Structure formats: structure tokens, C-alpha cells
Amino acid sequence: MSTVSTHILDTGVGRPARGVTVHLAARGGRAADWRALGSATTDADGRCRDLPAVPAGTAHVRLDFAVEAYFAERPAFFPEVTVTFAVVPGEHHHVPLLLSPFGYSVYRGS
Template sequence: MSTLSSHVLDAVDGRPATGVAVELRSATGEVLGHGTTDDDGRVRDFGVPPLAAGDYRVVFASGDYFATKGTPTFYPTVEIPFTVSDPGAHYHVPLLLSPFAYSTYRGS
């Protein structure tokens, strides 16, 4: 069964994005687990058992994060859908975040 982690970097500050609430959801939107980024911008454990093959989404509360900094943003949330195709693999979903843009890739 697969494990999952995430990392959020604030592209404006050039630093880890600390305190970002992150949810793991099923393809249908059911919340399966959650976490908050640590001082290094990482969620190492979503509090869920290993993931079976299937489709999932990671949802980042980007609007709340920028609100704590007093920064307006265009994206109140960022949702990244992904597919677990190898139940034995580790999946890492990173996010490079700014108030008016974001990018992601399959991490390791």
C-alpha cells in the first residue's frame, strides 16, 4: 500500500510555507486525512492508512495561508488530483505557491 507526503514552498518569500492546512480527499471529495505543514513546509503524515490504487486529491488551504500574512490571493484553495497506480510506491505531492500562481510535479 502507498504512502503519501507533501511539501509547500512560498515562492514569494523563497521559504517553506509553514502552517498550511492540507487535506487528502478521495476522488469523490470525501476527506480521508489531513495535516498542517511544519516549519519545513512538509506534511509527512496525513493520518491515513497506506493508500490503495485509485484516484485522490490533495487540497491546500492557500487562501487561509495568505490571509495570515495579510496577502491577497486569487486561489482560495489549490487542488491537485493524482492517481496511485503502484500500491507499493511512495507518492510525494509538492506545491510551489504564490498569491497568483502555483505549480506542482510528481516528487520523490
């Protein structure tokens, strides 16, 4: 079974992004439909600690970051950020999001 974790750093203010809802979905292959697995909200450290494990047979995972409400107090270009990636069975996948009002970057962390 694979696991997924994430955290968000708001590079515009140099702090973790608190209160962002992150939805986790999975699919078995390119032609398969997405299956919602659950969601979590980032804590004061910008981390989602409650994402469920990924079921066996999963080929791809999608993280949907609902950032529009987070940027409600300031102008921003992206209302949401979606990251889709391939998973390796039995491995942990940490996918940090570096976020600013007008850009973002993701990478596979450790």
C-alpha cells in the first residue's frame, strides 16, 4: 500500500499556508475513473496529517488544493491547484506545494 503526504509553503509571505483543503483521489490506470479517497485541511505548519492511504492497484494519484479561500484577502491568479502523479506500490510519496498568488511549484519530497 502506498501513502501520500503534502504540505504547503506560501512563498509570498514566507510562512506555511494554514486552512487549505486538500482532496485526494486515485485511479487504477489512464482509462480508469477517479475515485475520491478523502480530504484534509492544512494545519498551522501547512501540513495535511489525515490523508488516507492509497488502495492497492492505484496507478495515479491526484491532489486538489482548494487555494481560492486561502487567498480571499489578496488577489490571486489560481483558484485551485491540481497535481497528478504516478505512484509506486508500497512507497511513500511526499508532494510539497510552494505557493504564491501568481505561481506555484511542486516536487517529490522525502
